[in-house]
Amino acid sequence: MQSFIEDVITKCIEELDSLSSVAFIVPSRRAGSFLRNRIALHLEKSIFSPEIYSIEEFIEYLSGLKQASQTDQIFALYQAYLKITPPKEKESFSIFYGWAQTILSDFNEIDRYLVDHSSFFDYLSAIQDLNHWSKEKDATSLIKNYLKFWKLLPEYYAHFTSILLEANTAHQGLIYRKAAEDIEYYIHNNEHKKHVFLGFNALNTSEQHLIQALLATGNTKIYWDAESHFMDNKAHEASLFMREHIKTWPYFKSNPFETVYTHYNEQKEITITEVTQGLQLAKYVGHLLSSYTKEQLNETVLVLGDESLLLPIINALPKNIKNINVTMGIPLRQTPLASLFEHFFILKKEHNQKGFYYKNVITLLQQPIIQKLLLDQSSLIITAIQQSNSIYINTDDLKEMTNTNELPESLIVLFNIWEDNPVKAIKNCLALIQLLKNTLDPVEDALNLEYLFGFHKAFNKLVTLNNTHTYIEDIPTFIRFYRDTISSETIDLQGDPHQGLQIMGMLESRLLDFKHVIVTSLNEGILPAGKSSNSYIPYDLKYMHKLPTYQEKDAVYAYHFYRLLHRSEDIHLIYTSATEGVGATEKSRFILQLELENTHTIHHEVATPAVTMTTLPTHAITKTDTVIETLKGLFASGLSPSALGTYLRNPLEFYYKYVLGIKELDEVEEIVAANTMGTIIHDALEFLYKPYVNTVLTVAHIDTMLSKITPVIKAQFDLIFKSMNLSKGKNLIIYEVIQRYLINFLAFEKQCIQKGDQIRIIQLEQQLQTSLQHTPLPFATVLKGTADRIEIRNNEVRIIDYKSGSVDRGDLVIKEWEDLLAAEGKREKAFQVLLYTYMLYKSGDITFPAKAGIISFKRLKNGFMPFKFQRDSDITEETLLEFEKILVQLISEIGSQEFVFEEYKT
Structure with missing residues (x-):
């Protein structure tokens, strides 16, 4: 089947003497590239290439103006704002910047649609007056200033425009207005020039004015890619604009509307696929394309409804795809290095007098490219932060952590202070880029170097802005400009626009035809975009002045979507079905329309990840000779109650922790952890009771201890934590809880003494150790541990273990001795106190x-x-001899090569 471009070329060759003298105007540069390629293929002899313009290039040529960058427009608008706004009402640049882009967008739209400024701004100001009307006689100063702003809007616009025109630049809307005004002058100077417009649909007022002016000369043709299926249906949004042009353009009263086709009604295979989330969508696209031949790929377009999925989809492409052409480029903000700079900015922004916040430091140092820059220093600093429990880190800390008197250049660049100075910030970022560039390998890190060059250009652009204008006064404003800059900057990907798989956005598909079409993210709010509108112009005012509302914008996407299907044969439409949380959405109305039309064969699929059911083998570690030797050494050095308790809970954990020696990862305790809380309680009680060891406790002793609780707890915190903030938040709550625990405990002791209990503490934190020699044991064994408290109370010996956590009486009661070996350590606490x-x-x-x-x-x-055996709490020698049998059984099992270390002991 002939594409639309080829059909127009054929008509032009038949109807025009020579294509060399023709100016072709197409919707986009991408379409112009395809047009030039197809003209070359249709010619039998060499000719001078015709002029081919995108509509924006043509209008810029007519106006004689260059489009100012978005940043230059913002600065020009701020100049106008400062000149016109009364001094007391002026906002800072950072506040102005928040609403400036929306105002610029509205100015652009007003001009492109040739709206009369004076009447429009009068209406807008009057609407704002009505919106803030109230019965109160005197409006607040805030409302007064707000309404005054809308009254000054015409002056802002006029001065803003004059600033741009002095530099021979303009915003896009003004360029369109100027082109529409100058079209007669252009026609007068190009009387014999032929123009061909092709592939247009929605046209703003400026475009309609100049196209109609050119059509009136008789030297201009316009070809529409219209389908009778939609043109005949007056309710279908895909043909909304073309029907309006036919009705309102004088040209069509005496000339035919060229061209209307019937391709859409030809039978097509349409597959509608539901996936759950974006990453699954990317994988599904890769799976789908893996079955395409080289010839099919040359006739395939992948249209991304959500362009943020570009990188995941590129990474998911199968190996059979050798050639791809991506028209949109990769936005800098989507590259991995964007994350690096975001973390870098957070580190600097949240710096305070105490230093850099440890989480920000660790996050930055864990970036792969930073680890490549710092080598071992990165892990040294992270380990030191965790071991010293440092919440804030300064330069002196970094020197100590890296064991250097002077920090190397890399750490100076990473950790110098910006002091809210944008000039210093930009220089710092460029210095970091240079360091990273010198670190990366040209071959292995080619892609990262490409990204880095993109950021280098972005920061140099910020240097130029900062040198030209003085409005970037603080770091928040600098970061906003940086984010805007990397949103517009892209990494261009090189590819053949006429060979291989074509990947593009919906608007880039204008005028192009493909046999195989894949459209992703076909969801409401994406395709079409829905009611979201970044504008200060109310809906009624837009409607009155024929400015586009969300309805017209939806109609634009409807045309582009259906136009993709006109000449295609094989179509895959993919939507996500997330129904909860961020990204929750529903399938696009375009899909529902296709289903209701019932014109084509539609297949429905649900793409789910392949799930394979496998029975995982029991995770068990056999005891090799090496393991046995390690256990032998462990037994000789001493088994603690906590080690044996670990084995009772989970033998595999015992293996990792005590045989392999894998320790838990050190983490900074910004909030006091449960085990640290227990340590503080233990140490505080030892300090308080120590002066009274081997002394019968009295009420006076307890009162003395109660008076010392606060300084003792504070001292314990200072010993463990370097810079713990106890004045607010969860740490203050934990501090108060510990204090309340100790006060309640001492009050309980005091109450016992008052009731007549005689308490004499024999030992605190008593170090215990003994050898265990029994025939069943595989080798000599030492037991060791620390008893928290040993006392004589009313002539009865008590061995006491403190627990800051929750323990129930039932945890210490057994009915049979074998209960001590219960699975998952259910009687671990009873075992522990018996072992002491x-x-x-x-x-x-x-x-x-x-x-x-x-x-x-x-x-x-x-x-x-x-501890109770059955109902008896007394421990006798016979009790301990029975326990000894259980103890020997357990240790024998640990040391025996017959038993494996399994996930849970059963």
Whole structure:
């Protein structure tokens, strides 16, 4: 089938003497490239190439003006704002910047549609007056200033325009207005020049005016890519603009509307596929394209409804695709280095007198490219931060962490201070780029170097802006300009526009035809965009002045979508079906329209990731000779109650922690962790009770300890934490909880003494160690541990373990001795206190009967919770000999090569 471009070329060759004297005007540069290629293929002899313009290039040529960049427009508008606004009402540039872009967009639209400025701004000001009308006689100063702003808008516009015109530049709307005004002059000087417009649909008032003026000369033709299916349906939005042109243009009263086709009604295979999220969409597209032949790929277009999926889709392309052409380029903000600079800015912005916040430092140092720059210093600093528990880091800390007297250049660049100075910030960013450039390998890191060059250009642009204008006064404004700059800057990808898979956005597909079409992200709010509108112009005022509203914008996308289907044969439409949270959406109305039309064969699919059911083998570690040797050394150095408790909970965890020696990752405690809270309680109690060891406690002793609680807790915090803030937030709550625990515990002790209890503490934090020698044991074993408190209370020995967490009485009760070996360590606490008692018994420092148990600070009302065998809480020598059998059984199992380390002990 002939494409639309080829059909127009054929008509032009038949109807015109020579194409060399023709000026072709097309919707986009992309379309112009295709047109030039197809003209060359249709010619039998060489000719001078005809002029080919995109509509924007043609209008810029007619006006004689160059389009000012968005940034230059913002600065020009601010100049106008400063000149006209009364001094007391002027806003800073950073506040102005927040609404300036919307105002510029509205100015652009007003001019492109040739709206009369004076009447329009009068209407707009009157509407704002009505919106803020109230029965109050005196409006607030805020409302007065707001309304005054709208009254000054015509003056802002006039002065803003004059500033741009003095530099022979303009915003796009003004260029369109100027071209429309000068079209008669152009026609007078190009009387014999032929013009051909092709592939247009929605035209603003300026475009309609100049095209109609050229059509009236008789030397101009316009070809529409219209379909009878839509033109005959007066309710269909895809033909909205063309029907309007036929109705309102004088040209069509005496000339035919060229051209209307019937390609859409030819049978097409349409597959509508539902995926869950964007990344799955990218993978599905890759899977779909993997079955395409080289010839099919040359006739395939992949249209991205959501252009942010470009990188995921490129990464998901299958190996059979050798040639691709991406027309949109990769926005700098979507490259991996954009994340690096965002973290860099956060580090600098959140710096305060205390230093750099540790999370920001670690996040930056964990960036792959920064690790490549710093080598070992990156891990050195991260480890030092975690070990020293530093919340804020300054230059001196960095020197200490890297063991240097002077910081290397790389760390100086990363951690110097901007002091809210944009000039310093830009220089710092450029210095970082230079360091990274010198670090990267030209071959291995070619893509990163390309990204880096893009950022180098972006920051140099900011240097020029900062040198030319003085409005970038602080870091927040600098960062806003940076983000705007990288949003518009792209990394252009090189490819053959006429060979291989073509990847483009919806608007870039104008005028182009493909046999195979894939459209992604076909969801409401994306295709079409919906009611979102970044404008200060109310809907009614837009409607009155025939400015485009969301309805016209939806109609534009409807035409482009359906035009893609005109000559295609194989169509894949993909939408996401997320229904919750961010990105929740529904399928596009375009899909629903296709389903309701019932014109073509439609297949529905749901793409889901391939799921394979596999039975995971039990994760078990056999004991090799090397493991046995390690265990032998571990047994000889000493097994602690916590080590044996770990084995009871999870043998595999015991293997990782005690056999392999894998330690838990050190993390900075910005908020006091549960285990640290327990340490502070233990150490504080040891400090408070230590002066009264081997002394019968009195109420006076307890009162003395109560008076010392606050300074003791503070001292314990200072020992553990370098710069912990205890004045607010969760840490203040935890500090108060610890204090309340200790006060309640001492009050409980005082109450016991007042009731007549005689308490004498024998040992605090007693280091216990004993050898265990039994025939079943595989090798010599040492047991060691630390008992929190040993006391004699009313002539009864008690071995006490403090727990800051929650413990129930039932955790310390067993019915059978084998219960101590219950799966997942369900009686671990009972095992632990018995082990302390057993070690004390082996050292000969205990009299019977004794009791062993736990005091839980979360269950303080339960008081001392003793170990009980069945209902008996007394521990005798016989009790410990029975426990010894269980202990030997457990240690034998650990040391035996017959038993494996499994996920859970059963």
